[in-house]
Amino acid sequence: MRNALFFALSLFYCLNLTAQTGAPGYDITCWTNGNTASDLESVPVKFARGKVNALTPFELTFSENVPEAAEASIRFAADIWSSYLQSNVPVRVNIDWRDQGDENLLASAGPSTIYRAFAGSIDNDVWYPVALAEAIFGEDLNDTDEADINVVVNSTANWNFDTEGTVPRNRIDLATVALHELGHGLGFLSSIDSTSDTTVSIGFDDRFIIYDLFLETPPGRSLTDSTLFTSPSKELLAAVIERLDFAGENAVRENGGELVPLFAPQTFDVGSSVSHLDERTFRTGTTNALMTPSIANGEAVRDPGPITLGILEDLGWPLRYDISATQPVIAGRLGIYPNPARSSFTLPLEEVLSPSVAVLYAMDGREVRRLDVSRQRVAAQFDVTGLPPGLYTLYVPDGNRAFSARVMVR
Ligand SMILES: [Zn+2]
Structure with a gap:
């Protein structure tokens, strides 16, 4: 089904490598395991309404049949992502609510389109989900009336809409599922x-999607290594029904230096295998349980957890880990130029009331350079010579607030 849809619409794009290229996206399906969570005391509930410090705007469009109480719960989930993701480009989400014919099927979701060959992508031949592509590119790629993410929620599941109290033991928590x-x-x-x-395939149109690049099966064999795996093939199927790991450096760091086990059941599960964390490793009630393939009755996960954030960071998402900071961040207002920068960029300071310092961070959160701007009033020159090309985040604290901007170094 996913491939049928993909090929039906793939006629619309051409092989122009200079301009970015788009193609239709696809969905992942997510289920309940029918179990009831028994140990919910250990679930960290970090967020309470009103305390979240949003960074990336999420624009949610609900179809008419979405109940009002459900809308609040889905907004709550979007606010949590918004507090971690550091992008100026709004993430537009369409949410539909309908009978999926099986109450154990909770929801399905995916990017509405995938893009490649845009400025900032690691390779012209790698696909990116549109929301991520836009965050890296720094501007909208699709039409502004087009969704970036489509979510379909099953209307017949036994939902819990409340985001404050504990989840009743016979109900599925909608905020948790929406976050997932x-x-x-x-x-x-x-x-x-x-x-x-007997076979599975990888990639669309002979090109991988960014998440694929981090898939590894022991001993250290990358699924995107064409000398080891052809697509489609039996060897590829064997690799995804045994032990399969996510090997990105940020995810591995957040997993204490270990590769991150992915969901790879003995029978390949279309639309679920590979695209989830391993359920047995990341059990219900633990910090990293959000992206496991199924959720239990009474289970609440109100935070992506460090491993999932590490995975998103590996994919290229500009992130802020420390969301406990109360300092409001004003993104994208400074008007840095030129951007991308080659040897230096101009940092206008007119908006900054009390300039003191400008700090440049790499995507992994490391500080790479800092500049004293306490004597400048109008603008400062920020030198980027010697920095590896890529995307950086600039912070300019200003009293009890801070300005942030993304800078591309060429
Ligand atoms: Zn899922």
Whole structure:
């Protein structure tokens, strides 16, 4: 189904490598395991309404049949992502609410389109989900009336809409499921798909999606290594039904230096295998349980958890880990130029009331350079010579607030 849709619409794009290229996206399906969570005391509930410090705007469009109480719960989930993701480009989400014919199927979600060959992508031949592509590119790529992420919620599941109290033991927490589904739409998904009973394929149009690049099966064999795996093939199927890991450096760091086990059941599960964390490793009630393939009755996960954030960071999402900071951040107002920068950029300071310092961070959160701007009033020159090309985040604290901007170094 995913491939059928993909190929039907793939006629619309051409092989122009200088301009960015788009193609239709696809969905991941997510289920309940029917179990009831027994130990919820250990679930960290970090967020309470009104305390979240939003960075990335999320624009949610609800279809008419979404109940009002459900809307609040889905907004709550979007606010949590918004507090971690550091992008100026709004993430537009369409949410539909309908009978999926099976109450154990909770929801499905995915990027509405995928893009490649835009400025900032690691390779012209790698696909990115549109929301991530736009965050890296720094501007909208699709039409502004077009969704970036589509979420379909099953209307017949036994939902809990409340985001404050504990989840009743016979109900499924909608905020948890919405947080999970948005995670898929933001890029937590592989292109691996079933092609027959004995083979699976990877990639679309002979090109991988960014998440695929980090897939590894022991001993250290990358699924995107064409000398080891052809697509579609039996070897590829064997690799995704044994032990499969996510090997990105940020995810591994957040997993204490270990590769991150992904969901790779003995029978390939179309639309679920590979695109989730391993359920047995990341059990219900633990910090990293959000992106496991199923959720239990009474389970609440109100934070992506460090491993999922590490995965998104590996994919290229500009992130802020320390969301406990109360300092409001004003993104994208400074008007840095030129951007991308080659040897230096101009940092206008007119908006900054009390300039003191400007700090440049790499995508992994490391500080790479800082400049004293306490004597400048109008503008400062920030030198970037010697820095590796890529995307950086600039912070300019200003009293009890801070300005931030993304800077591309060429
Ligand atoms: Zn899922």
